[in-house]
Amino acid sequence: MIDSQIxxxxxxxxxxxxxxxxxxxxGLHRSPFHGYSAEFSQYRRYRPGDDLKYVDWKLVARTxxxxxxxxxxxxxxxxxxxVDTSASMSFSASAHRTPGVRLQTDASHVSKFRYAQILxxxxxxLIATQGDGVGLVARDRFLPPRTGRHHLRALLASLSAMxxxxxxxxxxxxxxxxxxLTRRGLLIVLSDLYDTEDRVFVELxxxxxxxxxxxxxxxxxxxxxxxxxxxxxxxADLETGGIVAVNGREARRSYLDAVAAFLERWRTRAxxxxxxxxxxxxxxxxxxxxxxFLLSRQEK
Amino acid sequence: MIFLFPAALAxxxxxxxxxxxxxxxxxxxxRIPFPTLRFIQPGRLVSVRRHVLEDAALLAVRLSILAAxxxxxxxxxxxxxxxxxxxxxxxxxxxVEGDDLSAGIRHAALELLVAAPGRREIVVRSTFPIGSxxxxxILAVPGDYGLRFERMPAPPxxxxxxxxxxxxxxxxxxxxxxxxxxxxxxxGAAIGRASPSDGLDALDALTAAVVSQRVxxxxxGRTARVVSIGGADVEAAIASASPMRDAWMxxxxxxxxxxTDVRAAAKTATEALDxxxxxxxxxxVVASGARGRPLASAASVQGSLTVVSAAPxxxxxxALLLRAAMNAAGDGRARADAEVLTIPDxxxxxxxxxxxxxxxxxxxxxxxxxxxxxxxxxxxxLAMEWWLRSRARSxxxxxRGAMVAGExxxxxxxxx
Numbered sequence: 266m267i268d269s270q271i272x273x274x275x276x277x278x279x280x281x282x283x284x285x286x287x288x289x290x291x292g293l294h295r296s297p298f299h300g301y302s303a304e305f306s307q308y309r310r311y312r313p314g315d316d317l318k319y320v321d322w323k324l325v326a327r328t329x330x331x332x333x334x335x336x337x338x339x340x341x342x343x344x345x346x347x348v349d350t351s352a353s354m355s356f357s358a359s360a361h362r363t364p365g366v367r368l369q370t371d372a373s374h375v376s377k378f379r380y381a382q383i384l385x386x387x388x389x390x391l392i393a394t395q396g397d398g399v400g401l402v403a404r405d406r407f408l409p410p411r412t413g414r415h416h417l418r419a420l421l422a423s424l425s426a427m428x429x430x431x432x433x434x435x436x437x438x439x440x441x442x443x444x445x446l447t448r449r450g451l452l453i454v455l456s457d458l459y460d461t462e463d464r465v466f467v468e469l470x471x472x473x474x475x476x477x478x479x480x481x482x483x484x485x486x487x488x489x490x491x492x493x494x495x496x497x498x499x500x501a502d503l504e505t506g507g508i509v510a511v512n513g514r515e516a517r518r519s520y521l522d523a524v525a526a527f528l529e530r531w532r533t534r535a536x537x538x539x540x541x542x543x544x545x546x547x548x549x550x551x552x553x554x555x556x557x558f559l560l561s562r563q564e565k
Numbered sequence: 566m567i568f569l570f571p572a573a574l575a576x577x578x579x580x581x582x583x584x585x586x587x588x589x590x591x592x593x594x595x596r597i598p599f600p601t602l603r604f605i606q607p608g609r610l611v612s613v614r615r616h617v618l619e620d621a622a623l624l625a626v627r628l629s630i631l632a633a634x635x636x637x638x639x640x641x642x643x644x645x646x647x648x649x650x651x652x653x654x655x656x657x658x659x660x661v662e663g664d665d666l667s668a669g670i671r672h673a674a675l676e677l678l679v680a681a682p683g684r685r686e687i688v689v690r691s692t693f694p695i696g697s698x699x700x701x702x703i704l705a706v707p708g709d710y711g712l713r714f715e716r717m718p719a720p721p722x723x724x725x726x727x728x729x730x731x732x733x734x735x736x737x738x739x740x741x742x743x744x745x746x747x748x749x750x751x752x753g754a755a756i757g758r759a760s761p762s763d764g765l766d767a768l769d770a771l772t773a774a775v776v777s778q779r780v781x782x783x784x785x786g787r788t789a790r791v792v793s794i795g796g797a798d799v800e801a802a803i804a805s806a807s808p809m810r811d812a813w814m815x816x817x818x819x820x821x822x823x824x825t826d827v828r829a830a831a832k833t834a835t836e837a838l839d840x841x842x843x844x845x846x847x848x849x850v851v852a853s854g855a856r857g858r859p860l861a862s863a864a865s866v867q868g869s870l871t872v873v874s875a876a877p878x879x880x881x882x883x884a885l886l887l888r889a890a891m892n893a894a895g896d897g898r899a900r901a902d903a904e905v906l907t908i909p910d911x912x913x914x915x916x917x918x919x920x921x922x923x924x925x926x927x928x929x930x931x932x933x934x935x936x937x938x939x940x941x942x943x944x945x946x947l948a949m950e951w952w953l954r955s956r957a958r959s960x961x962x963x964x965r966g967a968m969v970a971g972e973x974x975x976x977x978x979x980x981x
Contacts, residue, residue, distance in 0.1 A: 353600035377600075459601045489600060497594035502602045509602050510594055516605055523604035 278425040279418065282386035285552045286394070308332040312539065314474035342397040342451060343410035346385045347442045348424070349456030349484070350403050351433040352503040354378035358488040358547065377484045378429050380547040381455040384482055386421055387555055388453060393417040402442035404433045409445060432504060436464040443472030455482040457489075458531055470538050479540040482558075483531060486547045490528075492520045567925055569640030569934055576635035583627045623953050630946045637939035642931060652682040652923035661689045662717070667702045674706050679927065684920040686711035692718070693908040703916050711920025714913040730782040732891070737782040775888045781895025787813060789870040789890035793878050794838070802871050803840070806864040808847040814870045817893020818863050821851045821872070824889050828852065830882035831860045836875040838862060843873055852886065861886055870894065 275281050311320060311331035319333040357376035375383075385401075392399040393412065400410035401420050406427070408420050435456065442452055452472050458465065458481070473479050494513025501508050528544060535542030541562065545554040568574060599605070657680040659673035666689060677685040687710055691697060706712060723743055730739045783789070792798045809815050821827060837858035838844060847864045851872060854860035860882065861874040872890050876882045 356598065356600040457600060459603070486600075494597070499594045499596040500599040500602055500605055501596055503598050503600055505602075507602055508596075509605050509607050511605060511607060519606040520604045523606075527604065 278382060278386045279390075279421045281383050282390035282421065285383065285387035285555060286390045306335045309335050309539075312473070314476060316476065342392075343400070343446055343448060344388075344392050344397060344451035344453060345400045345402055345410055345442045345446055346389060346420075346424075347402045347438060347452060347454040347456070348381055348385055348427065349433050349435070349454075349458075349460075350378070350405075350427055350429050351435075351457075351460060352429050352431055353457055353459050354381060354484070355429040356486055356489070356503060358486040375547055376429075377457060377486055377547055380545070380551065381482070381484050382424055382427070383551045384484075384545065384555065385424055385453075385455055387551060389417060389420055389424070391555075392451075393420075400445070402438055402445070403427055404438055407441065407445065410450065432460060435460040436468045439465060439468040439472060443468070443475055443477055446475075446477055449476040450478070451480060452477045453480045453482065455484055457484055462530070466534050469540065473538050473540065479535075479538070480558075481531070481535055481540050481542045483528070483542065483544045484547065485528075485544060490524060490546065492517050492524075566641055566643045568636070569642055569927065569931060571639060573639035574635060576638055577632060579631050579635065580628050583624060583631065587624050623950065623957070626946055626950045626953060630943050630950060633939050633943040633946060637936040637943065640931075640934045640936055641939055642926065642934045644925075648682075649923070652926070653684060655681075655683040656686050656711075656920055657681065657683045658686045658688055661687060662691065664697075666691055666693075666697045667699065670698075670702050671705060674710065677710060682923055682926040682931065684711065684923050685709065686713060686920040688713045688715060690715045690717040692716060693913065695906040695908055698908060698916075707924075709921030709924055712916055712918050714917055716907075716910075716913075732780050732782050772887070774884050775891065780888055780891045783891065783894035787870075787894035788868070789817070789872075789894040791872045791874055791883060791887045791890055793883065794836075794840075794873065794875045799840075799873055802864075802866045802873060803842050806847050806866050806871070809849075809863075809865045809870075811865070811868075813893065814865055817870055817890065818849055818851055820893060821863065821886065821889040824885065827882060827885045827889055830880075830885050831876075834860050834876050834880060834882050836860065836877070838873070838875045848873075852882065863890075 275284075308321065308324070309332060311333050315333045319335075321332050321334050324330065324332050354377045357374055357379075389399045389401075393414070393416070396412060398410035398412045399417070399420065401408040401423055406423055408416075408423055433456075435458075439452075439454065446452065452469075454469070469479050469481075492513070494517070496513055497510070498513050499508050499510045532542055532544075534540075541558075543554065543558045543561075545551075657677055659676050659680075661669035661673050663669055670687060670689065673687045677687070685707075687706060689698070689712070691714075693714065693716060703712065725741050725743045727739070727741050730737050732738070792802055809818065831852040831854050834854040837854055837860060838850075842848070843862045844850065844859055848862040849864065850859040850861070851863045852859075852861040852874075854875070860876060861872055863870060863872045865871070870890055870893060872886055874883055874886055876886075
């Protein structure tokens, strides 16, 4: 496993992606991404919007329960990487640590955005090397899912050139990504999911109803989760510039409760809509996070 | 404990600094960019907590460091019983000799001020002539300084004093006097006495009477005479009189005019100087008779003090005028120089005193004060402060780590 801190320092995203994936694919025997046309994989509870063609009618007749059949992908699959470019993603944990407070873990200095870039690049590399099409959607750019090394390189270059700024208009970007996927595909969202929670969820649900599979990488830093501030701190909002002055120790309890509720909310929402949800924290090595994610996919 | 530089204790004012920093200093909150403020509940601002001591132990140690440093700068000296008795066991002595005892004693007192710790004593060695020491000189010496007076050289048990020569019938006669240690010769005692011989005329009788009155022998070159009105000498004297140019003559005339015996005797004389030449310069009236009329005038006549008197030679005032004139020609100073008067032993005894206990030492007089112990203490406290700070840091981190572990955010199923 390679530390995200080290990976964050490598400028060449393609190289980073290759390093991550090389450490990853050994041990993974099958494609973790499911298509609809080949070998039967598993049953899944029917969701409104699922193609009736895949409903197992015999099973319905036998048990009165509606399941659809899932197949292991053998043909080209289309995946779209949706990357959050909002300013809040530029937060990196230890760079802003309060002096005098020592963390137990030597957390990464890599920003959430850089971490998301690495994850996205690794996923793109992984998907592309399997011969599937992969695209990129962000606030100001759109690359339709395509196969081929040239496309991958262009995608990685585009990913590498992205910058964080302001709001990323999450609902619009998600809707655009869902609508541009011409057939059922994979929508991989990498975000801290702070922006307009409800609307983003509505859009994600809509995308799922359109038949897309939704994968959520909830990118958070350790400091956001643990709030290691003990002294007086003025917090400046990275997106709005607003300032709140609090004592870290006093504000911690309510903050931790609120963040736990926030994470739980997304977990519940994702579970209710069968999104694949992964909370990734930027101080964990990206390949470990990916491995965990891929293994959980294989178990499905 | 005493401080050799008490002024340095003003450094204790610096103790206010850490207190002020702990209590009053407005700690500026660090500004930290954060992804979102939606989960941060704006709470009580910190201004309330600024007046609360955050770490009393740390503050106490910091104050102690400053106090130890300030006291070390002030030159602390712990006065133990052993040190005190060692100081009292020795006596620092300053010996004063020479002519100017007053200045010597003042100088000795200053010298003893910076002497090593111990009892102080000033020893004055002198013959102690009168006026060499005054009460104020003794009062100027600090009260705990001892004073001892040694008469140097010690006077012999008895001594012979030379007195001014006197005139006798048989001429000038020198005089001596043997006295014991306790006696001071103030003036020559009468040791010559003229015995009036038979058949003397009035002038001889007058001279004999005057000589019998302890008349000083004249110094060579000085002559004095008294001339009575009516003689042939008067005209000659008036003719060759001149103003007095010798000091002894002027002093003699002044003494004559002040002589109470002369004045008393002149008052009864009925005669008066009628010649107006004797009443104007260069003549000076030296005695006035009844009703203030001039009785005698004096002037310098050919280098000789000449007194012209209207009184007859047999009158008492004539004899007294003659005595005064002859004493003027004698050496008046010789009497004063006959012997140096000294301060009596009883006075010196009264001024003598034993040295008091050793005064508190001054910085100049102490070779080793105890400041090094205070510096060592400050260093130890500094190490303690560092240890307290590092402990507070690590305990803060541990507490935070424990909180994280306890709440199990990482292991929390909601998060994992």
